[in-house]
Amino acid sequence: VHKQNLNELQKKLELLHPADVAYILEALPLEQRLDVWELVKADRDGEILLEVSDAVRQTLIADMDSDELLAAAEQLDTDELADLAPDLPKDVLQDLLDSLDAQNRARLQSALSYSDDAVGSIMDFDIVTIREDITLEVALRYMRRLGGLPDHTDKLFVVDRDDVLHGVLPLKRLVVSDLDAKVADVMSEDAVIFHPEDIADDAAKAFERYDLVTAPVVDESGKLVGRVTVDAVMDLIREEAESDMLSMAGLREEEDFFASVWKSVQNRWAWLAINLITALIASRVIGLFEGSIEKIVALAALMPIVAGVGGNSGNQTTTMIVRGLALGQVASHNMKSLITKELGVALLNGLLWGGVIGAVAYALYGSYPLGLVMMSAMTLNLLLAALMGVVIPLMMNKIGRDPAVGSSVLITAMTDSGGFFIFLGLATIFLI
């Protein structure tokens, strides 16, 4: 547009925190987004690429040439590079690896080798280490020489000559203790430590449980290799919550708000296809009973109630179990009491709501047996829903799959087909 306006916008962007620029980029449709991206000073590209969502990052990277990407990547620390690397074109990544020194290349390669859900993938290398045989006064002098500490430094890591971790020295202990004391006497030896192969989600739980800000990561020989910080953990918690929400709704991954129609269709088609198949199966179950429906057409109107309420109730149970699995509260020793409880809830709900809906059916169609069939079908389908609501997530968990993903579709498939079968089957036996 007007050149003057662009200059003003550019000045405003320069004053903003990278996270705020990222936020603006995410809220803009593609064309305007790229216009704004052009205005951002090249030396901030790296930081901002780290802050935007995966989907938006891809649109920005697609707009940059190899040299720009390399320049952006060179502004970043090794652990930040590891976050960015999967989105970079292969040749840029290779150039980048070549440009690093041996230590950082080894770090980046090892960071990339950990799976997404391992502690190794969220750790960083901004560690400040000291020896245990020095006094606090010497430690403080050493830090003043450093002139600055990495973000989130709430503790120093105490290691020996071989980098083996002996303890941690919290800054808040450092500043209140006697300056003549030795590090060894003030440090804490029972700090929470992680290994790079530990599951990141377990580390996140430890951060929440023990209120940590940073924690050291050591390899199998006890050598300090990195640290985990609370901001990485917070990102992880937020991402996990979002991915659960997305996958429960049948979205494969995070979607750029302004993605093209075609990209969105690709993101959503898989679950729609599964849903189509389960709906088709339910339809064939109804097809079995077309003869009965021809005779009593009211069955067609009533059957979706049995299926729908069953699905809702089954999803309540599944959500409870998925949550219990995530918190580690569901185990083999209490499975029996859980199933018994859920069946009890289902029986009570079935008799209660089945009774109500049976009475409505009687009122609408004036058939006492129809009301009874309705009530029985409802109760049986809720019992089926409860059983499946417990068993499906537990089975998914046992075979090593995320119990949140697709549980809802599977439950609904069961309660639809099952509900139609139970209701139409009972009706065929007792009413026809």
Add this chain to the structure above:
Amino acid sequence: VHKQNLNELQKKLELLHPADVAYILEALPLEQRLDVWELVKADRDGEILLEVSDAVRQTLIADMDSDELLAAAEQLDTDELADLAPDLPKDVLQDLLDSLDAQNRARLQSALSYSDDAVGSIMDFDIVTIREDITLEVALRYMRRLGGLPDHTDKLFVVDRDDVLHGVLPLKRLVVSDLDAKVADVMSEDAVIFHPEDIADDAAKAFERYDLVTAPVVDESGKLVGRVTVDAVMDLIREEAESDMLSMAGLREEEDFFASVWKSVQNRWAWLAINLITALIASRVIGLFEGSIEKIVALAALMPIVAGVGGNSGNQTTTMIVRGLALGQVASHNMKSLITKELGVALLNGLLWGGVIGAVAYALYGSYPLGLVMMSAMTLNLLLAALMGVVIPLMMNKIGRDPAVGSSVLITAMTDSGGFFIFLGLATIFLI
């Protein structure tokens, strides 16, 4: 059981972190939970009550008499008391207020006066303040006299005589700076600050965006009144994610895993009742077309497909919008382009999957017009789902309600009733 075993168990419990004891209590059925609770030393009751989930806390409190509760509460800080207070019996709370000194009573009362979603409800009072005109050396000497700093202290708050906040001094800057420097020269003046009335969720976003560990809370005159720490923010993020997940599944609140059947029924009945009503409405829509179904019974078998796939697709759209609202990316300026995009996705999906299912209908029932009606109904219902998927959460948001709660039930109600109406309506016009 055996007295010796109990003694051993008690010893083991004593060695555990309160959060770990809480975890064990949550994973036990009620009776065993209360047995273990008996074994926990009285002087740790307070800390552990803070760590357990709301539902489990109620079962533990119900088992304690007034004296025990008062003793437990007296071990806690004011901000911790504020978390516990809503679960305490009225008379215990009154006794507690009477037992506090004037400053702490005022703090507790003000903490209780903030709504659950305000910063005031998550702040604590563990603040360490210094003056700006002293040197860092004096500041360090002052801290050594204090002998210890509160958990999560990553910065000191710089205030004047009237407690008005002038800046913050990060510990990591304190330990690397020249000891002769004045606090005023080293402190940072543009720290992120909050007000007690700010929305807690916005504060959480600021913590994530700017990677904060603690942040000061000031009143309208700039006076320091408390601080927010990252552990409170993490708890908030986790709770919000969980409550979204629970409310999307139609559970009113967190449920104790070992709650009685009757309690569980109470927690779940509200959404089941709403679901029953919407299912009944859908059933009445089908009732309108009983004449058509009597003539072509295949309609009964095919109609749940149209409704089901519409519901799934609508939920995908709603989830996107709910997420965009939460991230602040959906606003009036881009609503039109969002609706256009979602309608485009729906049209493409409708023609694609509607075509597939239309072909299946033709193959099953040998009627070419039936296939066409199926395809058209599917497309129209997906368009309806997309429109409702955008509009419903936006309207909920506009009238000040949480767009996550119940959106799914409302969408499904629309796509069920709408899907039946569209499909049976088209069939009645073109096939009968």
